[in-house]
Amino acid sequence: MDVTDLNFDIKQKIRETNLGNLTIGGGSSFPFLKENNNVAKPLFAIEIPYVFDKSYPEVLKSAWGSGNLKDIITKAESSSVDMISIKFNITLEYLEKEQKTLKLFLTEFLKSVKKPLILRGANNNEVDLKLIPFLCENAPKESIIAFADENTYEQIVPIASKYNHILVLRSPIDINLAKEFNILSIDKGMMPERILIDPDMGGLGYGLEYGYSIIEKIKCSAFDGDNMLNMPIIAFIGEESYKAKEAKSNAFDKCWGCYDLRSTLWELSSASAIATAGADIVVLWNPLNIDALGAMQL
Amino acid sequence: MSLTGLQIFKYLPAAKKAENSNCKKCGCPTCMAYALKLAKQQIGIDKCPFVPEALIFEFGEASKIQQHQIQLSDNLVTGGENVMYRHDKTFVNRTVFAIELDSNDVDFDEKLQRIASYKIERIGELLSVDAIYLRGEGSSYDLAFDKVLKSGLAVLPNPKIFKLASGSTFDELKSASMDLIKKEEKNIVLETFCKKGLLDKTLELLTVVRRAAINKRYEPMTYPVLVHLDSNMNINEACVAGSALICRYANILVLKDFDEALISTLLTLRQNIYTNPQKPLQVEAKVYEFNEPNENSPILLTTNFALTYFAVAGELDSLPFGSYLVVIPSDGMSVLTAWSADKFTAELVAKTVEQYNLLNKVKTRKIIIPGLLSHMQEELQEAMSEWEIVVGTIEACQIPEFLCKN
Numbered sequence: 001m002d003v004t005d006l007n008f009d010i011k012q013k014i015r016e017t018n019l020g021n022l023t024i025g026g027g028s029s030f031p032f033l034k035e036n037n038n039v040a041k042p043l044f045a046i047e048i049p050y051v052f053d054k055s056y057p058e059v060l061k062s063a064w065g066s067g068n069l070k071d072i073i074t075k076a077e078s079s080s081v082d083m084i085s086i087k088f089n090i091t092l093e094y095l096e097k098e099q100k101t102l103k104l105f106l107t108e109f110l111k112s113v114k115k116p117l118i119l120r121g122a123n124n125n126e127v128d129l130k131l132i133p134f135l136c137e138n139a140p141k142e143s144i145i146a147f148a149d150e151n152t153y154e155q156i157v158p159i160a161s162k163y164n165h166i167l168v169l170r171s172p173i174d175i176n177l178a179k180e181f182n183i184l185s186i187d188k189g190m191m192p193e194r195i196l197i198d199p200d201m202g203g204l205g206y207g208l209e210y211g212y213s214i215i216e217k218i219k220c221s222a223f224d225g226d227n228m229l230n231m232p233i234i235a236f237i238g239e240e241s242y243k244a245k246e247a248k249s250n251a252f253d254k255c256w257g258c259y260d261l262r263s264t265l266w267e268l269s270s271a272s273a274i275a276t277a278g279a280d281i282v283v284l285w286n287p288l289n290i291d292a293l294g295a296m297q298l
Numbered sequence: 299m300s301l302t303g304l305q306i307f308k309y310l311p312a313a314k315k316a317e318n319s320n321c322k323k324c325g326c327p328t329c330m331a332y333a334l335k336l337a338k339q340q341i342g343i344d345k346c347p348f349v350p351e352a353l354i355f356e357f358g359e360a361s362k363i364q365q366h367q368i369q370l371s372d373n374l375v376t377g378g379e380n381v382m383y384r385h386d387k388t389f390v391n392r393t394v395f396a397i398e399l400d401s402n403d404v405d406f407d408e409k410l411q412r413i414a415s416y417k418i419e420r421i422g423e424l425l426s427v428d429a430i431y432l433r434g435e436g437s438s439y440d441l442a443f444d445k446v447l448k449s450g451l452a453v454l455p456n457p458k459i460f461k462l463a464s465g466s467t468f469d470e471l472k473s474a475s476m477d478l479i480k481k482e483e484k485n486i487v488l489e490t491f492c493k494k495g496l497l498d499k500t501l502e503l504l505t506v507v508r509r510a511a512i513n514k515r516y517e518p519m520t521y522p523v524l525v526h527l528d529s530n531m532n533i534n535e536a537c538v539a540g541s542a543l544i545c546r547y548a549n550i551l552v553l554k555d556f557d558e559a560l561i562s563t564l565l566t567l568r569q570n571i572y573t574n575p576q577k578p579l580q581v582e583a584k585v586y587e588f589n590e591p592n593e594n595s596p597i598l599l600t601t602n603f604a605l606t607y608f609a610v611a612g613e614l615d616s617l618p619f620g621s622y623l624v625v626i627p628s629d630g631m632s633v634l635t636a637w638s639a640d641k642f643t644a645e646l647v648a649k650t651v652e653q654y655n656l657l658n659k660v661k662t663r664k665i666i667i668p669g670l671l672s673h674m675q676e677e678l679q680e681a682m683s684e685w686e687i688v689v690g691t692i693e694a695c696q697i698p699e700f701l702c703k704n
Contacts, residue, residue: 246566256418
């Protein structure tokens with residue numbers, strides 16, 4: 001009794017792109033498998049909001065130990081995380097009034113940050129149509145710009161490609177929409193090598209399985225030869241995890257366990273699951289989870 | 299994945315219009331009738347004298363089991379998986395959660411009680427620990443064994459139910475499993491350890507074992523896999539490893555320590571991953587009431603997709619005042635999916651609201667719609683002129699703040 005041929009047959013690898021000295025993508029199987037000379041390894045980013053508003057959980061503020069943006073970024077810089085994401089959760093009004101402050105922050109302060117950057121808009125079409133071009137122009141180096149969606153890509157693609165940034169394309173948890181969106185953006189001038197797919201997934205307990213399966217499906221199609229789906233995948237799982245009540249409220253009975261711990265594990269579990277599914281970049285919110293995931297050895 | 303009637307028919311004389319077409323020697327009127335019966339296993343492959351070797355081989359391969367199913371207790375089954383990815387069909391039997399206990403532990407009773415009484419509710423379902431992985435020997439073990447059974451949990455390992463084939467590599471598992479197969483053991487569980495810092499090795503092993511079972515029906519690997527998490531993993535490492543192993547192929551997961559926060563997190567992930575992707579979870583479409591609403595309580599509206607419903611219901615339930623939630627019958631789709639599939643039309647919403655006779659029940663004339671459907675506001679307003687359509691929040695978690703402000 002013997003069995004052979006248990007390797008995963010692939011027709012192509014995931015596209016590979018560089019950001020600073022990091023390689024994104026390039027995998028030839030799921031991250032923990034050594035077959036096909038696989039080098040895939042999920043990268044982890046930590047996301048910090050530009051403004052610490054009410055939606056940012058207290059438990060994270062205390063995890064950072066400070067509410068000062070620059071101090072926190074400096075702490076992130078000295079951690080083992082692969083990249084730093086700044087979410088510019090600002091209003092149009094702020095963008096107009098405080099353009100100088102923002103510009104200084106980008107061109108002076110962020111310039112001193114050595115780790116690769118993800119610069120993220122406000123997740124509001126109206127704001128992002130002005131804010132994201134501004135971020136593209138003033139980024140201190142080639143960065144990941146997040147994100148363009150079906151309403152904003154026509155304006156964002158030209159400017160992101162002009163500065164050779166990597167652009168995140170967000171489409172709503174659907175493999176066909178993700179593919180169509182890649183094609184449309186390439187038609188508008190985006191280099192396929194500078195695209196990241198964002199399946200806009202939900203966090204643990206709130207539809208994680210949909211995004212999880214879309215990631216697996218996209219990877220399977222990519223390995224099977226679809227060259228409009230073999231871009232690396234990014235998932236903003238920190239933000240999604242901390243939308244869950246379970247991660248930010250202690251109004252649960254004792255079977256749900258210690259709140260501080262649950263709040264950390266809630267994100268950690270989602271992150272581990274989607275890294276296993278094949279996400280190439282996993283964006284976290286909780287700094288306590290950086291080391292735990294680093295120890296994943298994937 | 300057995301052969302279909304048509305796949306079988308291709309091998310029979312009638313398909314090739316050869317000699318002995320529809321000879322009836324098998325007792326069926328035609329070769330096609332025989333093929334259909336054979337596909338349903340209602341007749342033997344030996345009844346037809348003209349079956350070619352190739353079909354016998356194909357048929358044998360296709361009727362081999364991919365992964366055996368083992369009944370661990372009255373209501374606990376493990377194994378029986380038949381796909382590599384949940385999107386191929388669905389995963390079948392949820393990862394069994396077992397906690398390791400030693401019968402000599404001085405706190406045995408207390409620990410058992412804490413584990414057995416553990417339960418949480420999510421999306422209308424009670425979730426709990428399934429089993430105790432019991433260590434120990436002699437009379438204290440026998441006593442502990444009975445205590446666990448009485449507590450309602452299953453006991454692992456249980457030699458009366460299955461035998462363990464242990465190993466840390468594919469070849470070790472294979473030879474342990476083959477030894478048991480030679481002894482004609484029917485119920486086998488493959489056992490392995492996930493060591494601290496070596497999660498990638500375990501995931502690789504489990505993936506290859508699952509491929510051998512699902513894609514190759516390679517008998518030594520067609521049994522459920524039990525994974526122990528190393529006792530020197532800290533809780534974060536156990537969470538990372540446990541989560542990855544729920545996704546990638548542990549049929550049974552044995553945890554060394556019991557921690558409520560960890561278990562509630564992992565049970566939630568298990569519930570997510572084992573949800574059947576072909577059948578969205580739905581709730582009944584009707585008007586739900588929270589905290590005894592009165593005629594002035596706010597009315598919200600959403601779809602009957604279970605996740606959406608429970609996210610909204612959880613928030614409404616936590617409020618210090620009453621509210622109504624109108625659930626539209628939208629085939630279990632989430633808000634935007636339902637809208638784009640025409641399962642959440644203004645016409646349907648108007649009809650549903652009218653059918654619930656809300657106008658006579660309440661004084662308020664405002665209905666709050668999901669923020670994701672703000673583009674439907676005008677259309678809904680036209681269809682429901684008695685009501686004022688108010689655009690609510692995009693996320694359920696913003697509802698309390700929204701309602702307190704309005």
